[in-house]
Amino acid sequence: MAEDRSRILSLLAAGKITADEAERLLDALDTGAGAAAGPAGPAFTGDPSPLVAALPKYLYVQVNGSTGDNVHVKVPIALVRSGLKLTSLIPPLAMDQINKSLSEHGMSVDFTNLKPEDIDELIEGLREMEVNVDSKDGDVVRVYCA
Amino acid sequence: MNVPPAILHLVVARPGGHSVRLWLPLFLLWPLALALGVVALLITIIVDVVLLLLGRRYCRYTVLLARMCALFGETRGMDIRINSEQETFNLTVY
Numbered sequence: 029m030a031e032d033r034s035r036i037l038s039l040l041a042a043g044k045i046t047a048d049e050a051e052r053l054l055d056a057l058d059t060g061a062g063a064a065a066g067p068a069g070p071a072f073t074g075d076p077s078p079l080v081a082a083l084p085k086y087l088y089v090q091v092n093g094s095t096g097d098n099v100h101v102k103v104p105i106a107l108v109r110s111g112l113k114l115t116s117l118i119p120p121l122a123m124d125q126i127n128k129s130l131s132e133h134g135m136s137v138d139f140t141n142l143k144p145e146d147i148d149e150l151i152e153g154l155r156e157m158e159v160n161v162d163s164k165d166g167d168v169v170r171v172y173c174a
Numbered sequence: 175m176n177v178p179p180a181i182l183h184l185v186v187a188r189p190g191g192h193s194v195r196l197w198l199p200l201f202l203l204w205p206l207a208l209a210l211g212v213v214a215l216l217i218t219i220i221v222d223v224v225l226l227l228l229g230r231r232y233c234r235y236t237v238l239l240a241r242m243c244a245l246f247g248e249t250r251g252m253d254i255r256i257n258s259e260q261e262t263f264n265l266t267v268y
Contacts, residue, residue, distance in 0.1 A: 085251075086251065095259070096257075096258070096259060097256075097257065097258040097259070098255070098256070098257045098258075099255070099256050099257075100253070100254075100255040100256075101253070101254050101255075102251070102252065102253040102254075103252055104248055104249070104250070104251045104252060106248040107245065107248040107249055107252065109248075110241065110244050110245040110248045111245060113241060114238070114241045114242065114245055117234055117237055117238040117241055118238070119232050119235075119238075120231075120232060
């Protein structure tokens with residue numbers, strides 16, 4: 029309950045949701061708390077749709093070069109999730125070749141060790157991730173979810 | 175799974191050169207994709223059954239096909255914009 033509340037407030041502080049949305053979410057939380065039967069009941073029993081709607085849906089990658097080159101990429105998080113889940117179904121022979129090719133290019137990522145439960149955890153972590161890089165040259169790189 | 179992407183907007187432009195601006199109505203290809211998907215599904219089911227009977231460890235081509243279709247369906251909303259002095263490339267999936 030307290031975690032949900034602090035998460036909503038952090039979303040508001042980060043500017044990812046408006047004050048109205050935060051108010052609605054907090055109301056939904058209060059309703060859920062009121063509806064809870066007792067200590068054994070679930071922490072949140074209200075309508076979860078506002079909370080789900082407030083979750084970030086896109087992964088943004090923005091690169092603004094000092095020379096005027098810009099790259100803006102917006103990828104649905106659902107696409108990232110589907111892509112990662114697809115890796116667990118790739119035939120072993122193809123996966124071996126993919127891993128070999130990745131390691132040849134300096135990325136030693138073994139997708140065979142990626143389990144479905146890890147993917148869900150990874151995606152949840154991704155939602156809260158934010159990367160800001162400001163170089164001396166004036167290049168700016170931002171990676172975030174919204 | 176979302177509704178499959180309906181329209182693809184592609185822009186490739188070079189300053190002082192040719193530029194390509196395309197609105198591709200992907201929804202027109204949905205019936206064709208559905209027909210191909212059904213055929214592919216039948217083939218993968220047969221392949222999986224044969225692999226299972228042969229005792230092979232990997233026999234999940236049907237699930238792989240379904241996941242690939244789901245992956246294609248999730249591309250809606252993707253937006254890629256690359257702007258440089260030499261070229262502009264925009265790809266948006268609606």
